[in-house]
Amino acid sequence: MAEVELRNVGQSFRRSGGALVEAVADVSLVIRSHEFVCLIGPSGCGKTTLLQLVAGLTRASQGQISVDGAAIAGPSPERGLVFQRDSVFPWMRTIDNVSYGLKCRGVEKTKRIEIARQYLRQVGLGDVERSWPRELSGGMLKRVAVATVFANSPRVLLMDEPFAALDYVTKLQLHQLLLTLWEQHRPTVLFVTHDVDEAMLLADRIVVMKEGRVVDDRKITLARRRTVESLALPEAVAHKEVLLRHLGLGELVQDRTAPL
């Protein structure tokens, strides 16, 4: 699979008032092949900007981003992206949405429909392949987006707070679905979230950003799949406390003197 490397990456833009804003500043990061990395931080810290830079949707002002040593030059189906907002094309039926990327790449119709069906079945939407997106719930639409991105067999999977708008139960179901697909296909994942519990459940590594910079990078060595019990282990709790402090929620954490 793919190793993603960011070297001294920076991204700045001018606000309408003319002020220069550094959304991402001097970020260097290596995400190893098959690794599941969660990028966490308060709103406006540059997480989504960084993800868009890796997706190739925006060009970095400084530094270089490469996948397996090759500098990225724009978006590619090798770096699939699941957006926070609904991105599923409302004018295409479910199956056409899932097979869209394959069609763009010239995969023959029978083959692409077969692949799309397979992924729709995997995400539990085998019976709605002819439905319009307007007929699906928010959770189902996210499943379509996940099926679509996996149908393209990405080497890198980028996810921008994909489940942020979902209800608690649907969110937990989708976490399990994502982990199942990730375990099967093992893409390298960069998952943006502001939810500490979500990051603890999913990540091999949690990278914390603040004001455009990486301020913490911690390995989560808890055994997979994580459960309510494993997430209550002292190691998990300790990670969570530090992460909450990073997010400015120190008042939720008991005062400890022993640093991690």
Added chain:
Amino acid sequence: MKRTTAHRLTSFGVLVVLAALWQLASIMMPYESVPGEPMIPGWQILVTRTFLSLADYWQGGLGIPSVAQGGERTYAGAALAVLSNSWDTSLRLFTGLTLGVAVGLVAGLAVSWSKWSRRIVALPAQIIRTFPMLALIPMFQLWFGATFLGMALFVAFAVGVIFFTGTVNAVGNVSDIHVDYARTQGASRIQIYRSVILPAMFPELRSSIMLSLGTAWTAVIAAEFLGAQTGLGQIIVFAQYFGYVGRMFLVALFLLFYAAITYALFERASRRLTEWMPRELATPDRYGAP
């Protein structure tokens, strides 16, 4: 009762009321534009004497001689006059409409290709859109004469301007997220235009199409006012010279009927293209907006 049936019954009721009001006005105001020609002719006159008088515009053939050749005014001659003049007007209209839509759409898409070209044409497009179209008719006549081409090109110009600005606006309003989603899936620019921009812009473009249909009818009749030898616009102009209010009103009713048919046909044709939309958005409101 189904909502659509109730809606149709209401519309029909409104039409009946309007027709009754016209009849009432004809009784209350029995003035004449010229001797023997009522200013507000009642329905009993419109469907008999007035309709029969349209036979004057039949140029002969199919075994029915023209009035100018000494033939009688007949209902068959009147019907043929309406059909042949409607055909001529429709041909000019649909040629111009097709040309205007095609050129406006292609030019709009081409301009929307880049942010810079959109910025460059934004101001000229706004200026052209606000220009009074009817003021251009004499110029088109000088350029092309009172010919089929001149009239069709005038319609094309009027429709093209609306369609061009409508397309540029509609493309500008396509959600970035869908374009980005397509890009991350490996879609080329052409593929994005075909599978994202065109379907995404269609709901917004639909109001431009409705507006274009109305404009096309106005433009073709206006173009026929000056120098056309056939067509419904030419009948109205001649009727106006001689104060034949009844003929003008009757032709206006035919135009209303044709315009309603074109709207209905477009609605039917576009239904399939908006099948994906939530029902409440897919049904245009009474002003034609999606």
